[in-house]
Ligand SMILES: Nc1ncnc2c1ncn2[C@@H]1O[C@H](COP(=O)(O)OP(=O)(O)O)[C@@H](O)[C@H]1O
């Protein structure tokens with residue numbers, strides 16, 4: 001752990017999960033002693049076959065699933081028992097799997113709700129919304145359209161904007177290219193590249209193994225809810241084919 | 251049949267319909283945002299009406315000044331019911347929730363009868379009891395006041411839901427509760443306030459009903475049917491559409507009333523309800539359901 | 543039995559039915575024979591009561607048996623299918639009014655009116671079913687509740703049915719009150735056994751599994767090929783038939799019916815309570831629930847008027863108030879009723 005990242009309030013804190021065991025009411029143990037470190041200013045990728053617990057891992061990070069045991073730390077501080085709203089306030093923001101806009105609200109309303117936590121700070125609130133329209137100029141002319149009427153690519157941009165609007169310190173992104181037409185997938189990876197270049201701390205879960213590993217700094221794989229492999233990107237690129245074959249056999 | 255009769259009936263229908271919009275909005279809000287079928291809705295209406303009767307006729311207090319206390323009390327009651335009952339059932343299936351609300355219906359109806367007996371009540375409205383003459387038609391001032399207040403409240407609610415951030419949050423909550431909590435909205439707290447507001451609106455409906463009609467604590471099912479009809483006609487789309495649906499029901503009722511005896515107007519409205527159910531609701535999947 | 547169509551399910555429908563069946567089997571932790579034996583014992587103990595017990599007790603037991611019939615019918619769609627009917631009084635009332643009208647206008651005896659009473663309720667149920675069973679369950683629930691009030695209004699305004707005053711229903715005048723008590727006890731007794739057997743057969747048939755599949759996940763059941771609307775309609779109609787038959791017997795038993803009594807939410811509440819307390823979706827539930835609810839009401843009726851609260855005498859409505867509270871408590875905490883306390887879910891006890 002570097003001294004810089006350990007300091008609370010740092011712009012690039014690290015997020016560390018240690019020996020997390022978690023599950024759902026109907027499905028007791030989905031994650032079994034999983035440990036993951038999201039390094040500051042880096043892109044950490046989590047891979048794994050369907051149902052291996054990747055989304056659940058993200059829910060533990062964002063506070064929607066309380067782990068049965070293990071610890072979650074942000075910049076060295078224990079946040080295991082903090083709820084989702086508190087974690088959002090601490091700077092952990094999540095872009096969930098699948099469509100997550102409010103379909104019958106306008107694009108602008110969707111973004112404004114993204115800034116819900118700072119609503120009392122009028123100035124910051126207004127600036128945050130404006131900043132997102134600056135960042136995603138294609139959304140400007142769509143501001144008053146219902147989000148549900150947008151194309152898949154446009155809706156994804158609304159989701160990115162909503163996730164970024166509070167300038168989060170850690171970004172959790174779950175399968176961002178799933179369900180999009182192939183032409184739009186490139187747009188998503190361009191956006192991810194931009195986020196990486198900006199030096200953000202990112203945890204990316206993806207089924208698109210090649211593309212994800214290409215932008216990763218560090219890679220973890222999960223299998224059956226357990227840590228399987230992990231290592232820096234360079235070590236992984238050679239093994240990709242083997243990995244995918246292995247998953248197909250799982 | 252002369253034209254004056256029809257104009258008069260139309261005017262009566264609009265005034266009545268304004269009240270019907272008020273009767274339905276609480277049901278619509280709770281169903282639309284929280285997906286809770288509040289079958290105790292009409293008991294709340296009648297309970298509030300009786301309370302209003304007690305304050306105005308019983309204690310001789312001012313009829314306009316007493317609206318707010320009744321509604322505020324209902325809001326507090328709604329907070330309690332959500333905390334103690336609705337919230338506990340948030341993850342349960344529809345039928346369990348309805349059983350609990352049926353229990354609530356029985357409890358409140360019993361209490362109402364214990365306090366106020368089963369007598370039919372009419373609120374004596376003092377200075378509001380005048381009749382306004384407008385050319386060929388004459389309308390009681392109370393009906394005008396009740397309809398105007400209701401229209402004001404529903405239009406106000408419409409702007410609240412569509413123009414404020416909290417309104418967006420409420421609509422967002424109904425469309426996607428998971429994402430609502432993801433952006434940091436305290437879903438439980440917001441739900442509780444929406445629920446309490448729904449109960450308060452039901453009480454408001456009860457007050458405007460009491461201003462305009464005689465009512466009986468055991469016949470509130472009629473008002474449930476009416477509110478339900480308005481919700482089905484107007485959909486769960488918006489406060490404005492609820493208001494319009496209320497006006498339509500009111501006008502139909504008075505127009506039909508010209509041609510057939512009073513007690514059979516029920517049959518016509520129930521017929522419309524059955525047809526509306528068949529034609530307009532979203533079916534099993536709920537795919538077409540529009541939410542506030 | 544309305545299982546005809548379900549005897550040849552499609553392959554996907556088989557999956558849905560098997561899943562529902564599996565959920566039944568895994569929730570059973572006491573031996574299979576216990577429930578039928580318990581029911582048999584209850585009926586065997588009851589059998590001599592009509593002749594042996596005092597008239598007061600016979601009357602109470604007859605009321606219990608009446609509830610068993612109606613509640614078994616209600617439980618088919620309400621308990622197994624998850625479609626709550628808050629208008630049980632509509633079916634009971636239709637049967638009662640059909641019987642009373644036939645007796646009043648044509649002097650029909652009680653035996654002859656049972657079938658017409660059942661048919662009247664069936665006709666009403668088909669109308670309700672067609673209007674609401676294509677929709678989600680809460681439409682059905684609200685509709686049944688407000689229809690009770692419509693039925694009340696219609697009957698009140700129909701002179702042939704006695705209007706607001708009601709109708710007298712006369713049993714053969716040669717019988718004394720003891721004999722009449724016995725007559726209706728054994729009539730209800732026979733019908734209660736019939737209703738219980740019907741419920742038992744349904745629970746263990748494809749029809750019953752289809753209802754459970756609907757209750758658990760209706761869209762999924764539909765996708766898998768369960769003809770959900772027809773299954774629900776058949777459950778409603780079968781339940782209505784039982785309610786209507788019970789209603790016609792009830793009209794003769796009480797001797798006088800009037801609209802507010804016949805179409806009251808009180809009957810609906812009692813029936814819902816019987817099933818909820820006994821256990822929704824279990825054929826033994828209504829049998830046990832009827833004893834509990836009627837017993838409870840008797841106790842409340844006897845004890846409450848004696849109590850006083852800070853110098854006020856408790857009004858009669860306290861009775862219903864308490865029943866309403868009990869319903870809320872069961873909905874919140876004891877969802878599967880008394881029977882549910884006996885059956886434990888397996889597969890939930892995985893160590894943490
Ligand atoms: N809300 C839930 N309730 C119960 N089980 C769940 C829930 N969400 C996911 N699961 C189960 O947890 C396991 C892991 O799911 P998930 O974390 O979504 O995996 P992944 O994202 O890797 O595909 C799966 O077996 C899935 O069925």
Ligand SMILES: [Mg+2]
Pocket residue numbers: 054055056097175
């Ligand atoms: Mg996933």
